Amino acid sequence: MSEKLYRIVSKVFNVDNSKINDETSSENLEEWDSFNFYVLLDEIENEFNIKFDLDETLEIKKIGDFKKIFQKHRIDE
């Protein structure tokens, strides 16, 4: 699942896959801005067939946070 998640992140932010890990955040990735984050949320929702609730979207600060939500929704790694 990590692989799929990183692939989507790398596609949306248009950065190389190797630059993406669980610690990637708007703090350390220049391409991550407040607007394309919405696009990212949307892509992940579609690709993983999941709907985040508003609270969850506000908790996401780094890529690893997606995994926590996935676990909550019981999406297998």
Added chain:
Amino acid sequence: MKNEENLAYFLNEAKTIKPRELGKKIRIAFLASSTINGFEETMRVKCFQKGIDCITYVADYNQYNQEILNQDSELYKFKPDITFLILDTRHVLGEHFFSLYSIPHQDRKEIVYTKHKEIQNICRTFQDNFDSKLVVTSLQIPSYSPYGISEGEDYGLKDVIYKINYELFNEFQRPASPKVFIYDFNEFVSKFGENNIFNYKQFFSGDIKISTEYIPKFVNELMGYVYASSGITKKCIVLDLDNTLWGGIIGEDGFDNIKLGDNPVGRSFVEFQKRLLALNKRGIILAINSKNNFDDAIEVIQKHPNMILKEENFACVKINWDDKVVNLQKIAKELNIGLDSMVFFDDDPINQEYVRESLPGVLVVDLPKDSSQYPQIITEMKELDVLKITEEDTKRSDMYLDQKKRKELENKVGDFNEFLKQMNIEVNVQKANSFSIPRISQLTLKTNQFNLTTRRYQEEEVLKFSSSEDKIVECVKVSDKFGDNGITGTYIIEKKDNDEWIIDTFLLSCRIMGRGVEEIMMNQIIEKAKSSGIKKIKGEFIPTAKNKPAENFYEKLGFKKEDEFWVFNTDNIIKKPEHIKVIKNE
């Protein structure tokens, strides 16, 4: 055509594209009452894909009033060609969006009045002060009312929006020569659905009123304005026959077994044809390019009971075993239109690829195998949009039919001069007026071949020229014994001083060229100049990739080359074609 890409694609592409400093250029401004990130990026990329360099300006959030009303604003400095003002019902109604019924009928009436006046004032100010077109989105009709199924009140929640929209449409969208256009936002909503385009999470998080997933689709709806303003609109649809206009292969399945009409597959072709016929009636030329035995295929067109398109709807028919690319080139030549104003529909992916490779100007539709998608594909083509349907548009298909008959007479008579005599050509010269100005602008935007300077002018510019003391703007209406060709030629003269006039623009629709009308037009200019005491008429020829047919025009008429100009001394005379009757309505 590529599949529609998602917003991430457009955001990333937008970072890499650079103006190419060639071809067409357009300046686009966005004003809005909500977050519109992603709009300008998507539009720039879409323009880039069509060979248009697009420069954008996005006004600060919710600043549209100041930007338009204050003449020192950045928007004025930007000098846009098109300005999009994206309004929305929540913003315009404010709290009333939720609680309109807490106020009495009379106050609700007042709301319609005030809100309409506010938008009207913005539009009118824009109209008076900008050279740009303004596209305003109409307001979305609320899909919910606290009244539920009993909603339907006079000046109720929906009625209030209907009424504001109606007033705006009536004042701005309807006139013959609009500068302010009202985009029917409810068309977009009904196409994609409110639950899709409006995402509460994104709205609460970032005041995003069109969800990120639907931004590319919305921008695509606006592209029609961009294509039409840039003059890259397509004029002609070229169609294959087997599995494109009917299901099956006539040469194999036979007349009785092709699918056209009363079965699921047949119905999709009937509907596709109905869409094409409606486009034909509003000015899109149709042509056929099919590999078939002529007799087999034409029999279907002439005799099949469910065939919607008739022979007379096709301006040019190529049913043969020749190469499809060669056929397309012949169609372009016979119809006197550029390959880049053609759309090609063919179900065979190999033909699609072949034409795409060989004739990059032609828009080749990525037609899927499933014919049930054909009607939707044709209704979603923004490349066919024009800003205003002119009288010439609605008559065009008849004109091409007349053209076919002219060709037949020409072939029959043999001698070209004799043919011209028999044509009874009449040229009506008239000063530009409010009816002809949209058409004159359209001619400058679309005419490529017989065009001496290829200067492109928007309606507002033509209007300005026509009311200027220093310019002459006239057009010619051409008819002959086969019918009326409408306004097909125009010229714009700049009165430089008391001795000299300069030809700014001189063009003739390619349908008419070569019959002496161009000589009549020049004669008209010379006579006018003479009677105004002008000694010299100067004209330029600005070569383009397409205007070779006009290259030797000045020389042929006795103009002499002086530096970059061609000059005519009005003491001389030019031969006037005698087969043409001239009527002046100046």
